[in-house]
Amino acid sequence: MTQQKNANGLLWKQEQLSPLPIPTGQPPSDVLGMIWRKNEVYLDIGSVSLAGGWVACYLGTLIWTVALVQVLFNLGYLMFFMFLFSAVTMMGFLWYGYVRIYLRPLMPPLRFHRQRREVRIVTPESEEWTVPWERVHAISPSTTMVGQFGAAKMGGLLLWFPYADQIDEPFHINKEGWAVMVSPGPGVAAMRQWECIRSFMEVGPEAVPEPAPIHNGHLSIWQSFVHDMREGVRTKGWLRTVAVDGFLSFLFNLFALDYLTRKKFVVIPDLTSSEAIAWSKPLPPEQWAKPSPELEEAIAERERDLEAAEARSKLKTGLTVKQPETQGWT
Numbered sequence: 380m381t382q383q384k385n386a387n388g389l390l391w392k393q394e395q396l397s398p399l400p401i402p403t404g405q406p407p408s409d410v411l412g413m414i415w416r417k418n419e420v421y422l423d424i425g426s427v428s429l430a431g432g433w434v435a436c437y438l439g440t441l442i443w444t445v446a447l448v449q450v451l452f453n454l455g456y457l458m459f460f461m462f463l464f465s466a467v468t469m470m471g472f473l474w475y476g477y478v479r480i481y482l483r484p485l486m487p488p489l490r491f492h493r494q495r496r497e498v499r500i501v502t503p504e505s506e507e508w509t510v511p512w513e514r515v516h517a518i519s520p521s522t523t524m525v526g527q528f529g530a531a532k533m534g535g536l537l538l539w540f541p542y543a544d545q546i547d548e549p550f551h552i553n554k555e556g557w558a559v560m561v562s563p564g565p566g567v568a569a570m571r572q573w574e575c576i577r578s579f580m581e582v583g584p585e586a587v588p589e590p591a592p593i594h595n596g597h598l599s600i601w602q603s604f605v606h607d608m609r610e611g612v613r614t615k616g617w618l619r620t621v622a623v624d625g626f627l628s629f630l631f632n633l634f635a636l637d638y639l640t641r642k643k644f645v646v647i648p649d650l651t652s653s654e655a656i657a658w659s660k661p662l663p664p665e666q667w668a669k670p671s672p673e674l675e676e677a678i679a680e681r682e683r684d685l686e687a688a689e690a691r692s693k694l695k696t697g698l699t700v701k702q703p704e705t706q707g708w709t
Contacts, residue, residue, distance in 0.1 A: 396517035396570065399674050400577045401681040404688075407578045407587050408571035410563040414590045415488050415647050420661045422579045423488035425592065426559045429643065432477045433636045440470050441630075481639065485648050489538070489559065490659065493580050496668040499655055500540055500557055507655060508543035512580055513671060515540060516550060517573050521565035534565025536572050581670070581678070592644045600637045604628060 396403060411430065416423035443466040451459045487501040496512040521534030540557040541548065548554075563572040578586040595603035611620030628634070650659065670678075 392521050392565075394519040394521075394566075394569075396519055396573050397515055397577070398513050399677045400513070400515070400517070400581060401674075401677050402577070402685060403570040403574055404685050405567055405570040405574055407574040408568075409575050409588045409591065410568055410572050411561055412592045412594065413561065413572065414575060414588060415592055416649075417579070417584055417587060417590050419584055420492060420494055421659055422491045422493070422576065422584070422587065423590075423649075424491065424576060425488050425647070426486055426561060427480070427643075428561055428563075429481065429636060429640055431562045432480065433639075434631055436470070436473050436477050437631050439473060443470055481643065485643070487648050487650055490650060490655070491576060491580055492659065493583070494662045494667045495658070496580065496670070497658075498540065499650065499658060501650055501652075501655065502557070505652075507652060509658065510540045510546065513674060514546060516556075517576075519566065519569035519573070521569075534569060535560055535562040536569040592647060593641055594637065596641070600634055600641075603637065604634070 411428035413424050413426070413428065414422065415425045443462075447459060447462055447466060450462045484503075486503055490499040490501075491512070492499065495509075497509045498512060498515060499507065499509055501507050516537075516539040518537040518539065519534060520537060538559045538561075539550075541550070541554075542556060545554075545556070561572070563569050575587050595606060598606060608620060608625060611624050650656065
């Protein structure tokens with residue numbers, strides 16, 4: 380079994396989350412809406428998220444628009460058309476890629492069977508194979524981009540699966556395999572997205588959020604916005620909700636993103652082959668696969684470490700809050 384090994388550089392970091400799939404210490408959070416189906420037997424994970432690409436393209440378009448207005452009024456028509464050509468070239472390329480991804484048919488989901496402790500891979504070409512759960516590699520790469528406006532940290536979550544004829548071969552960084560890359564964000568965000576999968580397999584379906592590929596799918600777009608604003612006012616206060624949630628919804632035109640998402644996920648693909656259907660059926664409890672002794676030991680050790688860290692944190696908080704009484708001059 381491959382042990383977890385993290386790698387670090389000056390402006391980059393790579394965290395190995397699995398194997399072994401031990402707790403990260405973060406709660407499960409379906410940041411990207413990747414959970415398509417969930418029941419007592421299996422969890423379906425999609426690999427398409429429209430939000431990250433939309434925000435990047437839309438924000439880039441806004442920045443270029445502001446820059447073009449400034450150039451037009453301060454540098455004249457010649458510089459304006461030069462900047463316009465650069466803007467159309469760059470943003471046209473990004474929007475073209477986004478539209479291509481949007482128009483591409485949804486891929487079959489990754490199916491995680493917690494009773495078998497296996498993952499079913501189905502490619503767009505209808506190739507199918509299963510991978511043992513403890514052979515799944517989850518990696519959280521992140522990098523810091525430094526520019527004239529400061530530094531920004533970017534990252535994602537990479538899921539890597541060996542091919543059918545290479546299940547038992549050792550993993551290395553350049554080894555070919557079936558990989559899925561998503562962008563919930565670096566560090567903690569990637570861990571929380573990964574915990575949706577890990578917690579389902581190691582804890583149970585009750586530990587994982589309910590499927591929500593379409594946010595507030597039972598409501599209309601405007602009703603969803605009003606619902607979120609009311610919930611935000613109740614939990615975060617009206618000032619923060621209006622200044623952040625409301626402002627960003629209009630700034631990034633999240634209403635259009637909601638519309639595109641609803642159109643994209645009208646029909647969510649399923650596994651339809653006879654082999655996949657038979658594989659997806661529940662097993663009698665006596666036939667459930669068991670974690671390896673190595674994983675059980677690693678999870679127990681990790682849980683002890685997390686409990687100790689939580690106890691130290693509570694102790695430190697208590698010492699900070701409880702200040703010694705000071706005596707004044709008499």
